[in-house]
Amino acid sequence: MVALDVPLNRLFGYGVGDFDPQVGQRVIVPFGPRQLSGVVIERRTDAGDFTGKTRNILAVRDDLPALPAATLSLCQFVADYYHHPMGAVISSALPTVFRNVPAFKAPAPACVYYTPDLQKLLASIGKRAHAQRRVAESLALPHTPAALRRVHDSGVKWAKGWLEAGLVCTAAETSVLAAASPCLPLNAEQSDAVARLSSAQGFEPFLLYGITGSGKTEVYLQTIAAVLARGKQVLVLIPEINLTPQLEGRFRARFPGVHMACLHSGLNDTERAVNWLAALSGNARIVLGTRLAVFTPLPQLGMIVVDEEHDPSFKQQEGLRYSARDVAVYRARTAGVPIVLGSATPSIESWANARAGRYQILQLKERAVPGAVLPKITLLPVKKAGLIDGFNRMAFARMHEALDRGEQVLVFINRRGYSPVLQCGECGWMASCQHCSARLVLHMRDRRLRCHHCGFEEAITHACPDCGNQDLKPVGQGTQRLEESLATHFPGKMILRIDRDSTRRKGEMDAALAQVHSGEADILIGTQMLAKGHDFDRLNLVIALNADTGLFSVDFRAEERLFALLTQVAGRAGRRETPGEVMIQTAFADHPFYHQLLGRDYAPFAERTLIERTEMLLPPAAAWALFRAEAPEIEQALAILKLIRACFEQLDSNLLQPITLNQPVAATMVKRAGVERAQLLIAAPQRAQLQRALHQAMPHIEVIKTGKGRWSLDVDPIEV
Numbered sequence: 001m002v003a004l005d006v007p008l009n010r011l012f013g014y015g016v017g018d019f020d021p022q023v024g025q026r027v028i029v030p031f032g033p034r035q036l037s038g039v040v041i042e043r044r045t046d047a048g049d050f051t052g053k054t055r056n057i058l059a060v061r062d063d064l065p066a067l068p069a070a071t072l073s074l075c076q077f078v079a080d081y082y083h084h085p086m087g088a089v090i091s092s093a094l095p096t097v098f099r100n101v102p103a104f105k106a107p108a109p110a111c112v113y114y115t116p117d118l119q120k121l122l123a124s125i126g127k128r129a130h131a132q133r134r135v136a137e138s139l140a141l142p143h144t145p146a147a148l149r150r151v152h153d154s155g156v157k158w159a160k161g162w163l164e165a166g167l168v169c170t171a172a173e174t175s176v177l178a179a180a181s182p183c184l185p186l187n188a189e190q191s192d193a194v195a196r197l198s199s200a201q202g203f204e205p206f207l208l209y210g211i212t213g214s215g216k217t218e219v220y221l222q223t224i225a226a227v228l229a230r231g232k233q234v235l236v237l238i239p240e241i242n243l244t245p246q247l248e249g250r251f252r253a254r255f256p257g258v259h260m261a262c263l264h265s266g267l268n269d270t271e272r273a274v275n276w277l278a279a280l281s282g283n284a285r286i287v288l289g290t291r292l293a294v295f296t297p298l299p300q301l302g303m304i305v306v307d308e309e310h311d312p313s314f315k316q317q318e319g320l321r322y323s324a325r326d327v328a329v330y331r332a333r334t335a336g337v338p339i340v341l342g343s344a345t346p347s348i349e350s351w352a353n354a355r356a357g358r359y360q361i362l363q364l365k366e367r368a369v370p371g372a373v374l375p376k377i378t379l380l381p382v383k384k385a386g387l388i389d390g391f392n393r394m395a396f397a398r399m400h401e402a403l404d405r406g407e408q409v410l411v412f413i414n415r416r417g418y419s420p421v422l423q424c425g426e427c428g429w430m431a432s433c434q435h436c437s438a439r440l441v442l443h444m445r446d447r448r449l450r451c452h453h454c455g456f457e458e459a460i461t462h463a464c465p466d467c468g469n470q471d472l473k474p475v476g477q478g479t480q481r482l483e484e485s486l487a488t489h490f491p492g493k494m495i496l497r498i499d500r501d502s503t504r505r506k507g508e509m510d511a512a513l514a515q516v517h518s519g520e521a522d523i524l525i526g527t528q529m530l531a532k533g534h535d536f537d538r539l540n541l542v543i544a545l546n547a548d549t550g551l552f553s554v555d556f557r558a559e560e561r562l563f564a565l566l567t568q569v570a571g572r573a574g575r576r577e578t579p580g581e582v583m584i585q586t587a588f589a590d591h592p593f594y595h596q597l598l599g600r601d602y603a604p605f606a607e608r609t610l611i612e613r614t615e616m617l618l619p620p621a622a623a624w625a626l627f628r629a630e631a632p633e634i635e636q637a638l639a640i641l642k643l644i645r646a647c648f649e650q651l652d653s654n655l656l657q658p659i660t661l662n663q664p665v666a667a668t669m670v671k672r673a674g675v676e677r678a679q680l681l682i683a684a685p686q687r688a689q690l691q692r693a694l695h696q697a698m699p700h701i702e703v704i705k706t707g708k709g710r711w712s713l714d715v716d717p718i719e720v
């Protein structure tokens, strides 16, 4: 029986022919007129049902060793829990190259070049051959071919020449032992955490609840050292943001002799496949990756770390809608290994688990750098009259002071583009997307109006299409407008805007961060990309604009997210000896949310939120499944959901009894990318009850005729 990535929720039977495929092996099979790559899930000796028309497999691919049973059963759990076809789950768990029919040819293993005697090497190079001398000097430290090419285009060619001349050596990338960055002497809380984590036996889930800058990373590093010393592999999951290089650097510096494999979207398909195979073979001892890495086979898994466990990017929002954090916890349990979920603002789900005693709490209450304290938070009222280009006067005053002291300032606004609305001053018309129920965002630099939901764009209109008025005004501000106005208020200061538009191309983010670290940049304007995880030395003042937008959302998780985001943003300030200050501009200074934020203590907020959720029967006090449907017309989408709802109504009464069946409703943003959307929420007090009902209902739901529409299921949705 073979699992194939086709939209049918079943396995497919094939004959073995002349092959001897093992369970977990990759095979090529005929499927209609096509050939597909699949994975053997089961071998049956009773050919009973399959004689006659059964076709044979065409090939067994040995580019991929058979997947271990643990990986197959993890995929099976995910397929069952998220109600997704097994073939599709396996396919998404595998690196892309193994989803294709052709065999994957792994490139020769990367080596590094270095010189044992730099003086001798330099002596062999002409004084004026500056480029060659530069490459030679770089070889004092081991360089991979790719790194050498960055030094100079001909770097590798020259290194090969010197290799032949005996002036340069090569070594396998992993065997080079540079000096490890020293372990920091831990404070009492950190060493308690490391002690408890490294002595954990079997499945033990921990919540590492530590304020920003409390040295959670150092706790991971020293715990990982202990796990590696026992000969085990470690899986480290991090959110889908541009933090990987920084974190990767810290890990590599600490464990220079250890083979570490990264798995994230910054790698090409070949690199991913090579790293993944290194994990599977056991060669890679540390796997550091984003969401998808949770499926990486690790034969000697000894511990799982989920950093910033509250981050929404751990949940995939399309196709296989899994939560990598939840899957990681399941994986740790079946593998019988400890798992640590780290955050300054744990998800309310994990908070509830810790409160219920299911997770052990390890708390870090102090900032790690001696003398560093949490920043002071001030709320600045936004009264229209008093604002200068959107800023309270006080904010400007503080910015001047900080810049005069030679420090950096971060202005945080979670909105890219120039302004979110282009409006006609006469009739009130606003530029909207033709395909979505959304406004078009003005991008001044390239004079375009863009939809941030579907990617639609058009040239800026110069006259109102409704009344012909030529006075169209940008309303509200985004990062680009902020950049423009700050440039006039702070002439001569280097302003660096970091958002998705300014870092689209490869290397742009690294270059920007380098400018922050070198101190070149004075004012940073950033969206949430810059809010998380970065460790800057000279940043003591953070100003957050427009935070209120998260406060009045229909999504019950909006406050939780805003708290996490503002805590992260605030956490960038004052990470060294100088105390930081955070100013949040708000029109709702009396809102209980801000009171709790001012307390800089997440616990009271989490407690209040958990009580509210329990009273209102919201997750985690209930289990949710959300069916979404989309169709050209909203009525069609609603009709599909009515049919789905009917499948639940027909369940046995004991299955149906604990279930709350809501009515299908239009989505908050009805139209998106040209289709209209609706949703149907199914709830139950417990996950198991919800799962039983889903398992009974799904076979009926899968055969519903959907006409021009389609539906999808999101178990444990994080956006509603």
Ligand SMILES: Nc1ncnc2c1ncn2[C@@H]1O[C@H](COP(=O)(O)OP(=O)(O)OP(=O)(O)O)[C@@H](O)[C@H]1O
Binding pocket: 184, 185, 186, 187, 190, 210, 211, 212, 213, 214, 215, 216, 217, 218, 344, 368, 369, 370, 532, 533, 534, 535, 571, 575
């Ligand atoms: N025991 C220690 N003594 C001195 N400095 C430390 C210690 N532990 C960590 N640090 C330093 O403190 C700073 C913050 O640590 P780290 O980045 O690990 O914090 P974090 O808890 O992961 O923060 P965040 O949640 O904001 O990402 C780093 O510069 C780190 O080198």
Ligand SMILES: [Zn+2]
Binding pocket: 433, 434, 435, 436, 438, 451, 452, 453, 454, 455, 456, 672, 673
């Ligand atoms: Zn659109």
